Amino acid sequence: MTRTDTPAAGAQPLLELTDLHVYYGNIEALKGVSLTVGRGEVVTLIGSNGAGKSTTLRAISGTHKPRSGTIKFEGREIQHLPAHEVVTFGIAHSPEGRKVFSRMTVFENLQMGAFSRREKIDDDITRVFDLFPRLRERRSQKAGTMSGGEQQMLAMGRALMAHPTILLLDEPSMGLSPILTEQIFKIIAEINEQGTTVLLVEQNALMALHAAHRGYVIQTGKILLADTAANLAANEQVRQAYLGEI
Amino acid sequence: MPVRRSRLNFVNLFLWVLGGSILALAAFGAFLTIQQGRLSGDQWQTLIVAGIALGSVYALLALGYTLVYGILFMINFAHGEVFMWGAFTAYFAATALNNAGMMASNPILAFVLVLATAMLVSMLVAVMLERIAYRPLRGAPRLVPLITAIGASLTLQYTARGFYGSGVRAYPDFTLFDGSIALGPVGMTVKQFVVIASAITIMVLLYLFINNTRTGRAMRAVSEDKDVAAMMGINVDRIIVTTFAIGGLLAGAAGILYTLLFNQVHFFMGFLPGIKAFTAAVLGGIGNVIGAALGGLTLGILESLGPNLLLTGYGIPAPNQLKDVIAFSVLVLVLIFRPAGFLGRKENV
Numbered sequence: 001m002t003r004t005d006t007p008a009a010g011a012q013p014l015l016e017l018t019d020l021h022v023y024y025g026n027i028e029a030l031k032g033v034s035l036t037v038g039r040g041e042v043v044t045l046i047g048s049n050g051a052g053k054s055t056t057l058r059a060i061s062g063t064h065k066p067r068s069g070t071i072k073f074e075g076r077e078i079q080h081l082p083a084h085e086v087v088t089f090g091i092a093h094s095p096e097g098r099k100v101f102s103r104m105t106v107f108e109n110l111q112m113g114a115f116s117r118r119e120k121i122d123d124d125i126t127r128v129f130d131l132f133p134r135l136r137e138r139r140s141q142k143a144g145t146m147s148g149g150e151q152q153m154l155a156m157g158r159a160l161m162a163h164p165t166i167l168l169l170d171e172p173s174m175g176l177s178p179i180l181t182e183q184i185f186k187i188i189a190e191i192n193e194q195g196t197t198v199l200l201v202e203q204n205a206l207m208a209l210h211a212a213h214r215g216y217v218i219q220t221g222k223i224l225l226a227d228t229a230a231n232l233a234a235n236e237q238v239r240q241a242y243l244g245e246i
Numbered sequence: 247m248p249v250r251r252s253r254l255n256f257v258n259l260f261l262w263v264l265g266g267s268i269l270a271l272a273a274f275g276a277f278l279t280i281q282q283g284r285l286s287g288d289q290w291q292t293l294i295v296a297g298i299a300l301g302s303v304y305a306l307l308a309l310g311y312t313l314v315y316g317i318l319f320m321i322n323f324a325h326g327e328v329f330m331w332g333a334f335t336a337y338f339a340a341t342a343l344n345n346a347g348m349m350a351s352n353p354i355l356a357f358v359l360v361l362a363t364a365m366l367v368s369m370l371v372a373v374m375l376e377r378i379a380y381r382p383l384r385g386a387p388r389l390v391p392l393i394t395a396i397g398a399s400l401t402l403q404y405t406a407r408g409f410y411g412s413g414v415r416a417y418p419d420f421t422l423f424d425g426s427i428a429l430g431p432v433g434m435t436v437k438q439f440v441v442i443a444s445a446i447t448i449m450v451l452l453y454l455f456i457n458n459t460r461t462g463r464a465m466r467a468v469s470e471d472k473d474v475a476a477m478m479g480i481n482v483d484r485i486i487v488t489t490f491a492i493g494g495l496l497a498g499a500a501g502i503l504y505t506l507l508f509n510q511v512h513f514f515m516g517f518l519p520g521i522k523a524f525t526a527a528v529l530g531g532i533g534n535v536i537g538a539a540l541g542g543l544t545l546g547i548l549e550s551l552g553p554n555l556l557l558t559g560y561g562i563p564a565p566n567q568l569k570d571v572i573a574f575s576v577l578v579l580v581l582i583f584r585p586a587g588f589l590g591r592k593e594n595v
Contacts, residue, residue, distance in 0.1 A: 063473050083476035092477075099474045101467050112467050115460075116479025162479070 020069035030221040031221040043214035053186030053201040061093035063087035090165030102144025128157035205242035275556040299438040301546020302445030307498035307523030308492030308538035316533040323395035326520015327402035331502025338513035345416040348549040353422035365498035372494025525577040531587030
């Protein structure tokens, strides 16, 4: 895994969030979040429960509309677009809690992932099965009957079926054993090496900072820190708050 | 298990006793009827066939309820009126074709045309219903679209009454379907055969559509999780309209099949079949496609066979007058003892 410590300096960012405000009813979940993701990067957004990590991803994928602020993808503003159009731009979202279609088979779930594309999907299926050999074995099984780890693989595979330029990954390690978590992170690195940009939301800050090039720390809806992953991992404040050191 | 409110054990006990005694009464009635030999084997067979024919119509209607429920978790109580509008359209189309002499010269084409127009109009009514009455209320508390549904139902009923009056209109006869037919040892009228065969064909097509097409998969995805379905690139609103449209097509088909069996149309004709099809959908497990088909057939057979089998033994005169009592007793019993229906909500749209 290559890990440069330089942010996408100079180059136009792939994804740019500017002063994003998102509400749930009257509760302000994001209070002016700005962040950028460069092409080819793995960027992580870390923070504690309820800090606004998932909300940020939901705003990007169009699932929850921001009240103000802009989201630019490849230079175009997309914050007003409905979710089913956002995905056609090359933004795929693997949501928190996996959310696989549990009454559908593994294969059908992957077909759903490619719903936004009308071309042949055989090669993509092969690619996903190569990344997650486990899914090949289970292709005819109902997704709801699989283990948490398998469902996580399916959720990621399903998102990849959209041929995304950027993959939004929400808590891929949630509820998984350390061994499985390590495996998932290896696959994230592999996906990135194959050319997909990744925006990774994690509570497991240690693993996330290890895998990412750059990181943002979010707290109660505001970006607290932004730096290279290595610097964040070395930051005293981060170590105390998120890496479990006292 | 019905014991969900364990603190109300007295109520549960009462319900069990009530349900048990109704079942015992029914069983005893059936025993008496059979013992007295009031009806011949042929008569029983006729009743069962009539029940299957009626049940096929209920099944087509029940599918409309269950598809919409599967996606919106809402009971479209105006569905019976979608059916009624299909039947009315069929009436006008059939009368027009009859006057033009087409029913005599080319009866098959005439039937197909009548079927197509009825299905189309029902589909349009269902789609308008969704756009005007339900879509603006998406996200409103559940009670709100329910009340709208009742309002829409009355609007559609009395619009029909305003246009066409409150009289019963006789349907022109499809002489093509006169006579009877024997399938092995089972005899039935040609009309019953057409009704059952059309309903089965339509249901098989629907099943294949839901399981094997892109839109069918999208419908299943939306019924599981609208947010995630949208993330996949599915236009959820479009799938919801499609679902109403399919429900409307089925209701239109049910409308013409029903008039084929009963030969008349009336502005209020959607009410009882609508409620009964809803019962059938609950019976099979609301949200479950196969359940709706099964529930419809079960209810049709129960309604046709039940009064004769369960009540004649007690010497009750004209038991068929009580068929609705049987249908709705079944609804109440199912709601008490098996609120999730025969099949629950496992695999479905």
